[in-house]
Amino acid sequence: MKFSLSFLLCITASILYAQTNRYEISFDNAVHHEAVVKGTFIELKADTVAFRMSRTSPGRYALHEFAKNVYNFKATDSKGKALEVLRPDPYSWQVIGHDGTIAISYTLFANRGGGTYSQVDETHAHLNIPATFMYAPDLSDRKIEVDFKLREDLNWKIATQLPLVSGTTYSAPNLYYFMDSPTEISDHAVREFEVDHNGKQQNIRFVLHHNGTDEELDAYFEQVKKVVLAEKEVYGELPDFDYGTYTFLACYVPNASGDGMEHRNSTVLTSTRSLSGGGMEGNIGTVSHEFFHAWNVERIRPKCLEPFDFEEANMSGALWFAEGFTSYYTNLILCRAGIISPEKYVEGISGTFNYVWNSPARQFFNPIEMSYQAPFVDAATSVDPVNRENTFISYYSYGSVLGLALDLSLREEKLNLDDFMKLVWKQYGKTEKPYTLENLRQSLAEYAGSDFAETYFDKYIYRSEMPDYASLLGSVGVTLQQDSERPYFGAAVSLNGDGHGEIRSNPKIGTPAYEAGLDKGDIITDINGSGFPDGQQFSAYIEKLKVGDTLKITFERFGTEKHCTVVLGANPDYRLSLMEKEGGKPSKKQMRQRKEWLKTETR
Template sequence: MNLNLLLILFASAFVSAQTNTYTISFENAVHHEATIQAKFTNLENDTLSLRMSRTSPGRYALHEFAKNVYGFKATDSSGKELTVIRPDPYQWLVSGHDGTINIQYTLFANRGDGTYSQVDETHSHLNIPATFMFAPGLKERKIEVDFNVREDLGWKVATQLPLVSGTTYSAPNLYYFMDSPVEISNYSVREFKVGPNNNEQTIQLVLHHNGSEEELDQYFEQVKSVVIAEEKVYGELPKFDYGRYTFLACYIPNASGDGMEHRNSTILTSTTALADGGMKGNIGTVSHEFFHAWNVERLRPKALEPFDFEEANMSGELWFAEGFTSYYTGLSLCRAGILSADEYIEGITGTFNYVWNSPGRQFFNPVEMSYQAPFVDAATSVDPVNRGNTFISYYSYGSILGLALDLSLRENDLTLDDYMKHMWSTMGKPEKPYTLHNLREGLQVYAGENFADQFFDKYIFDSQMPDYRSLLETVGVILEQSKSRPHFGVNVSLNGDGNGEISSTPKIGSPAYRAELEEGDIITQINGENFPNGQQFTEFIGGLKIGDQLNITFERFGIQKSTQVTLEADPSYSLYTFEKKGQKPSKKQLKKRENWLWSK
């Protein structure tokens, strides 16, 4: 045997010894269980720490995945049972091995979304951190996992992980493994190639649904148009690690609505079938998550790098990472021809009102709103919170600030598209994680120091409101508030006794708030008359006038009370094109709107 062959065999054996292997099977899928086995070899320390993750890539809050693990066993290479200590709820310390540790456990999984896993007889939908135990001390090792699919159910494997052979896939290290969701089902596939001929990449849609192939074909055309529109923003696709990007979509009744970005793939889940409104209702998640292939996955906040699988992940840049992505979500659908200009512009209204009519701006700026992510990003708690008065989603806040920045730049013959290109070329493409300073510096380079400093000082480090009326007017859009519609300040719904129950937290400063009404109060009379049973409360208030005084009789904790509410003007905004309001935009306004929306 020659020396070169010996070296090759030695290297092969060494790599094998340095590979952590997993096997997962689904014999009891009907009861949402998976059986997982793993093997860790060539161990040098007497004790190996094994953990379940507490977080998941793309999420910022804690999720205690260990709660769904049971039946844990550990043996050495000869089958001898090993000593296991549980120092905390998330960790298993295994000792007494002979250099090899084999483990086995059962996972219960019944939530199909971007954070958790779901196993049943329709599919095995796996988010890796929610599924596989890992060894933090062996995080640089290669990983191989064999998915023992249910052939009787026609299952196939779809994932961004590279295929080894059969149903065995690999990951170069723990981080890539944890970032690689898997859909195992009897799915359908469509794909197309994008990019220059010498550097084409494959965009793949894997869809698990109960619909027809014709519906999938129609939906895939929309997916393609979104991909092309978003590629134009940056001028190129990211370089996907294996030349392929995969949408892993589950539109089935037992899923939970969600979307979750990953480096070369994304999870898309919905209970809405394509035939039942999902053709248009689900495409927004496609738009949002694919934009993340640039903004978040590669143009990435330094605070999230490396991602921590053991603690919550906090970043002050989520107004940009999530918020600007949200701005491009709807804009890309318009540019792709899926939304009309009127649908897009009027669709901004709800988010606009949520942001600018929230009392939360007096407590936190966009950076500080971003810091709240570990408390709100699919986080759970049992105690009531006052977020209706103190929090504005960084998705929404950043989206509406993205609109302001885009229109402001366009007044100077610049665009947000080109600012995003600049940040991509300087930070994203070379994968240099950014800070708030980098975002500000990038805008200074692109648009000038004075422009950038004003934007950051007023709207990012402070909570001021841009002059949207003037900005929107430049593209022939009207922003208005009603001068005659009255406003009460809370949602009120009928209860079973014909009275009205306050079902929302009164916003600070609203008429209901000043009248000291509170969520859960039961309104029994208004101005001496019984609560208007059989009529929507908003319709009842709409029939009154600004300045009307309402004498309210209500019950709180079984005690009758009374107060007086003075109706005020509704602070809600509406957005319309000039044409929708019977006004004619100028040629300049139309041209600016076309450049903004890429109108044909």
């Protein structure tokens, strides 16, 4: 969400105190995941006021029907008189006949602790605002105050980017800022450090709700600090955080749902992994990704997401840049910060690279069009089968490998992606001027030349070509290898419980399984007259065979026995590794360019 602090303060000062919408939320029945929300709206002019639950949440692009978790709605006037309520659609409550004041109350069921929904139980009240609070669209410019009624018996405390008014009451200058301000109420711990920002100090606050020890938190916080400073180096400065503070809201508890969600001055980080149970290594990547968003997407913001729509899906063709380039930097930052080794970083690219490179989806959609798919895939739900294996590449992954290609291509020109991101930051981030795709192309042309920008955008963004990764990776002493002797079936198969194998995913176009006519849901009962290889993973069985081997397969589909022949192909996957790990000897130039790229000592 995009607001400058001066703009926010101006709005705040211009709104009379009497025109404040006030909320109260309490958690007496937290054991059953219920919260009671009350709201008071005064000095109302229209006879009918519509209240509604949002259908979207900042940082998400799909629809989420938060209204389904609301019940026991009531509305009264200033004297406590019950008012007439109409339901024109599933998301709205129209209140009629008030006396200038409407007081509403309702019960909210909340039991998903992630970056979109809310969760209330006896461990915490994890609140994403759109999933929690009704709002009146016609009153969206008013100031908001909310009183979080704490469970003192549970030692709860409040953490949020919202500024404190007093006690347990916090404020927002308007609806947009309120919606963008997740709040964690729990018995959490806090660590903080100050970072210089153009001669003044900004506070970085890490809030952690977990079941671990202070020593674990201290060790993890040292990694968080390294990430913050490494990302500041990319852009040359921190954003100018509203109220001078940025807050990480982390819940590493068994009842959470793994997620991360960026906001203007805070981020939600949730995981079921405790710090002692793998989270020290497994959770830090989300910290890196979400904090990078404080620049790229929160302030360097696509024009198509402004203003954010709380009633309809939000579609953008720029997610390959907003999410994908952020994904490229996620592990690169961990490497630069010394949290993972260069070897681990490089080898870790392999999975994402193969997913994008070997996908048949590029014949259907370019990165812009993949970004358009976000409302269908970004935590969206559906009950009908889809063909994503063949038609979709995540804009996170697609943009990540294109970010890698752009960085290495620029370095061949004695430039780099960091400095390009600095330029985009100065042009569109610091100024908070939303950008278009044409703006990005123009910025790249300004930085690297028109020919370079035209080639990159024409081939890889407006079309779906792939850069010459072997050459680009070779420039930094990284090999890209394929094992042509490794056999490949082309579909995921697993035991179904009766000694047979079930195809669990749609075979990809052009693979041996696809060409043989096998499909998701088929039950393989026999291979070459020897039954299904029960007792071992199907992938391990295939690995023992050879490219070109013929498999005569008997399978069941819809209760009917069928037969087909699969000829094993060569596995298309690539492996990325440091040249010296494969017995090669990178040149001094390659080592120098690798060091400049990773900003860490090579070894």
